[in-house]
Amino acid sequence: xxxxxxxxxxxxxxxxxxxxxxxxxxxxxxxxxxxxxxxxxxxxxxxxxxxxxxxxxxxxxxxxxxxxxxxxxxxxxxxxxxxxxxxxxxxxxxxxxxxxxxxxxxxxxxxxxx
Amino acid sequence: xxxxxxxxxxxxxxxxxxxxxxxxxxxxxxxxxxxxxxxxxxxxxxxxxxxxxxxxxxxxxxxxxxxxxxxxxxxxxxxxxxxxxxxxxxxxxxxxxxxxxxxxxxxxxxx
Numbered sequence: 001x002x003x004x005x006x007x008x009x010x011x012x013x014x015x016x017x018x019x020x021x022x023x024x025x026x027x028x029x030x031x032x033x034x035x036x037x038x039x040x041x042x043x044x045x046x047x048x049x050x051x052x053x054x055x056x057x058x059x060x061x062x063x064x065x066x067x068x069x070x071x072x073x074x075x076x077x078x079x080x081x082x083x084x085x086x087x088x089x090x091x092x093x094x095x096x097x098x099x100x101x102x103x104x105x106x107x108x109x110x111x112x113x114x
Numbered sequence: 115x116x117x118x119x120x121x122x123x124x125x126x127x128x129x130x131x132x133x134x135x136x137x138x139x140x141x142x143x144x145x146x147x148x149x150x151x152x153x154x155x156x157x158x159x160x161x162x163x164x165x166x167x168x169x170x171x172x173x174x175x176x177x178x179x180x181x182x183x184x185x186x187x188x189x190x191x192x193x194x195x196x197x198x199x200x201x202x203x204x205x206x207x208x209x210x211x212x213x214x215x216x217x218x219x220x221x222x223x224x225x
Contacts, residue, residue, distance in 0.1 A: 040217055042118075058212060101145065102147075103213060
């Protein structure tokens, strides 16, 4: 039981390049999330998917797209990377039983855009 | 919008108690959470409290909630060097699926 896995762990891009961050969970959770973490700013929600086939914008969606490929996988795409997207990206999943939203986090992807 | 505030840094000596504080603005918050992040790792849930509770104790951890003042605290008794990490407060409002996180408090435990 691996929990939430993310690939790659590290990535360096040049401005304008594109890439996809991959996330998978094996806990049969319905909901999945993408956050970015910047120094002194905590975690900010980029996009989330409440269930397979649905996605919604979070607090900072500009410059990103997402795909909920199936129940297990939720990818984040940067079409044209910018230095402002240098950050650590975390994927999370949860099973919204009742009102309690315990989220399980992956180890993160550290992205640098030059 | 919703906001969660935390102080950025706390330093304590090994064996002392640590108290990390958090304030939030959303009066509809239903659950409040404390997550721990160790260097280079993702976040791990430490504990949570439902909004109709004042206190929750779990081994060395004590969570206090003052709903009137929208203030949450995490007390770690007998703090150890392994407790050195960043601690995030987060809240979930009624009807909202995503959590709102504070900026995190870096706890440094000195031997």
